[in-house]
Amino acid sequence: MMLQDPQSIRHYQKITDGMVDLWRRRYSFEEIRLYMEGYIACLRHSNFVEQYRIHRLEEQALRFLRDPSNFELSSPQTQMETDSDYF
Numbered sequence: 001m002m003l004q005d006p007q008s009i010r011h012y013q014k015i016t017d018g019m020v021d022l023w024r025r026r027y028s029f030e031e032i033r034l035y036m037e038g039y040i041a042c043l044r045h046s047n048f049v050e051q052y053r054i055h056r057l058e059e060q061a062l063r064f065l066r067d068p069s070n071f072e073l074s075s076p077q078t079q080m081e082t083d084s085d086y087f
Contacts, residue, residue: 003060008053015039015061016070023071036061 003009015036022032040058043049049057064070 003053003056005053007049008057011039011043011049011057012060015057016064019061019065020071033065036065 003012018035018039019032022035027035040054040061043054043057044051
């Protein structure tokens with residue numbers, strides 16, 4: 001089931017953007033997973049978001065993390081930037 005409330009969608013975007021940013025900065029899969037778990041844990045302890053929405057958010061974020069296509073280089077510009085790091 002997709003996220004439907006605006007607050008959960010914003011948190012999902014922040015989590016997934018953060019995961020992709022960490023991947024581009026060459027963090028390991030394990031470190032990215034820990035980032036996601038920490039974000040979710042903070043939401044749980046804040047009581048700012050209802051628990052059932054946090055659970056749904058966690059499911060969607062895990063699905064995103066498990067999909068390797070989310071961590072591919074997305075554009076030729078990104079590829080050129082990555083290549084220039086080696087010269």
